[in-house]
Amino acid sequence: MATACRDISRLIAAGPFAAPAADLARAAHMDLGHGDIVGENAGGDQQKALDLRAHDIVVDALRTAPVAMVGSEEADAPIPLASGAPVSVAVDPLDGSSNIDVNMSIGTIFSVLPHRSWMPHDASEAALLQPGHRQLAAGYATYGPMTELVLTLGRGTHVFILDEAGAFRLTGANVTIAPQTGEFAINASNYRHWDAPVRAYIDDCLSGAEGMRGRDFNMRWIGSLVAEASRILTRGGVFLYPGDQRDGYAEGRLRLVYEANPIAFLVEQAGGAASTGTGRILDLVPGELHQRVPLIFGSRDEVERVENYTSDPHSLGERSPLFGRRGLFRA
Structure with missing residues (x-):
């Protein structure tokens, strides 16, 4: 190779x-x-x-x-x-x-x-x-x-x-990914197609120091998986290519066998994490060679945070203008 x-x-x-x-x-x-x-x-x-x-x-x-x-x-x-x-x-x-x-x-x-x-x-x-x-x-x-x-x-x-x-x-030798980050990579043009947990996560990053995260984030997007991985290995970050509501994108767009799996292996060996948003990439059993999968990888704490947004739908209410802690229906 x-x-x-x-x-x-x-x-x-x-x-x-x-x-x-x-x-x-x-x-x-x-x-x-x-x-x-x-x-x-x-x-x-x-x-x-x-x-x-x-x-x-x-x-x-x-x-x-x-x-x-x-x-x-x-x-x-x-x-x-x-x-x-x-x-x-x-x-x-x-x-x-x-x-x-x-x-x-x-x-x-x-x-x-x-x-x-x-x-x-x-x-x-x-x-x-x-x-x-x-x-x-x-x-x-x-x-x-x-x-x-x-x-x-x-x-x-x-x-x-x-x-x-x-x-x-x-x-x-033995490069490591910092567990925390202030940088994320996603194709923001697809915002309207994302599921609510992904939108909520990005909204919280974009709200910056004034929002619930309490700090500012930078966004990057190159359109090349390897370039995104190299940046994350060098200075940390999190990459997201979720499934979305467009035809053909429900299961993501990247291939499990020859894209997500090797990247996930490299990232985990560097102390990071790689997930579908609901579970570890490396535990999936492929059904066919060209199978697609959502992929989220990078700084461990941030990947786990994305998983928490997906697994805890009640947390989304905290971001609603009607039902949040300071919303219209709460004192």
Whole structure:
């Protein structure tokens, strides 16, 4: 995966000067720019030329490793590799591809799972449908001002930076996320679609020092999961992508197997928390490879606070202008 991320980083850096794709399967896309739309993936999201090239780079790199199969956001079904190999890999080859054309941070996310070699068919998707707490390793690369690789093997979360020679060098061992924060990340344009607990939480943050939280909060939103995670690992914060009332968004928008699970593993190993809003991400049992899930992660105290808003509907009354402690119907 480090080799694949290095190669993707170089491809992205070349921009419009990148060499055309060499494999014949992508021949139709050889003359397209990184951000040109070429189709849709299994989840119905637009695929861009760079999504497909990143997918090819990852799969080709993993063919040289003892990997039984790859489950990718850009493939409808798992791709069998080395029969009987000890691990399987789930991957989002290019996270945040909506940022390609505006030259903002994008990335690669991956999860390494024990392969269930006792299964009757090595290519069965079931090998990838394990709860996140069974992950052996997880990581992501962020392609930004620097190329950063964040990795956990279940013994802390570590940060590496790609040097000029093409090697990832350790720059941060056992990084930790502060339990408290004054910063949140959410796409506020969806406010009208959120359920009441999410609106109440954001309202309380936005009320600042004059509100019930008694302090001011900053809001951030990049539109790239890996970039949001890197910011939170560096200076704390909480990220929210809840389910909402729009068609197709009731169960959230991020994928459990190759986005939420690896991010949750990394965050927990750094002392943070990751939740659906009602429970721990890493305890969920996936039903299918491209399953979507709400995702809230970051500073532990703030994630727990969001869960409390969801689990205690009576707390919402405290924010009502009619029924709050200082409302019209209370002295």
